[in-house]
Every structure is written in structure tokens, then in C-alpha cells.
Amino acid sequence: MAKPDPASVACEHLVTDNPVPFPFDVEMVLDGVSGFTDAIVRCKSCGQAYLIEMLDWWGARFQRRTFRTSLLANDVVAQYAHNRQRGSCDVKRASAEWHAVQTQAKLTPLRITLDLDTSQQIESRVLPSDADIPMGHWRERLT
Numbered sequence: 001m002a003k004p005d006p007a008s009v010a011c012e013h014l015v016t017d018n019p020v021p022f023p024f025d026v027e028m029v030l031d032g033v034s035g036f037t038d039a040i041v042r043c044k045s046c047g048q049a050y051l052i053e054m055l056d057w058w059g060a061r062f063q064r065r066t067f068r069t070s071l072l073a074n075d076v077v078a079q080y081a082h083n084r085q086r087g088s089c090d091v092k093r094a095s096a097e098w099h100a101v102q103t104q105a106k107l108t109p110l111r112i113t114l115d116l117d118t119s120q121q122i123e124s125r126v127l128p129s130d131a132d133i134p135m136g137h138w139r140e141r142l143t
């Protein structure tokens with residue numbers, strides 16, 4: 001569990017009240033089952049990069065998914081993309097590179113709910129500053 005960093009505020013474009021088409025572009029899928037579960041995305045309006053990581057899923061095809069969101073600096077994304085493109089057959093190095101992204105991601109209080117079947121963001125919720133956000137990977141929590 002972790003509390004959101006009060007200094008890390010998600011951009012207003014990802015705060016939505018009604019279902020809208022994804023307000024972001026998916027830049028890199030990091031993990032997925034029938035669609036992404038962990039991804040680096042970028043706001044379509046302002047270009048802010050985010051790490052989104054699945055908290056929970058439900059629905060007939062597990063298409064409805066909630067995600068915690070973390071801010072990512074552009075240089076962190078660029079470095080990671082560069083490393084990934086270069087390809088790493090060294091599993092240890094690949095996981096070290098991924099770990100570096102995670103440690104530089106700044107957890108925000110914004111939790112988003114997506115429907116992967118319709119490519120919509122169903123809702124968003126700004127959690128209270130004392131909220132405990134599960135930080136474990138979903139594969140450890142849900143399976």
C-alpha cells in the first residue's frame with residue numbers, strides 16, 4: 001500500500017465524470033491479458049505521460065479495469081523506450097530498467113476505470129490524500 005504523493009497531480013484531462021473515449025494514447029503496453037493491464041500512456045490534450053497499472057478487473061471478459069496512475073517524466077519514458085528498442089536479452093537488465101521506471105513514477109490520487117471493449121474511460125475518482133493504494137502487481141494480488 002502507498003499513499004498518493006500530494007505534489008503529484010494528474011492533469012485535468014484525465015478527470016472525467018462521464019464515459020468518454022480514452023483521453024490518452026497508449027504508448028507502450030508493459031503487461032496484458034486480453035488487453036493491457038499495465039501501460040505507459042500519454043494524455044491526448046497535454047502530452048503528460050503516465051504509468052497506469054491495473055488494480056482490479058471485472059465483467060464478462062474482464063474488460064472493465066481500474067488503474068492507479070503515476071506521473072512519468074518524458075526523459076524517463078524516452079530512456080525506457082530507448083532501452084526497450086535496443087532489446088535486452090539479459091532478463092536481469094530488462095527488469096532493472098523496468099524497476100527504474102517504477103521508482104521514478106510519481107503516484108497520483110487519480111484512479112481511472114476503463115472499458116477495454118469500448119475503448120472508453122468510464123469514470124475517474126480522485127482518492128483522498130490518506131488513501132491506501134495497493135502497490136503490488138496485479139498478478140500477485142488477483143491470481
Ligand SMILES: [Zn+2]
Pocket residue numbers: 011012013014043044045046047048
Ligand atoms: Zn492532460
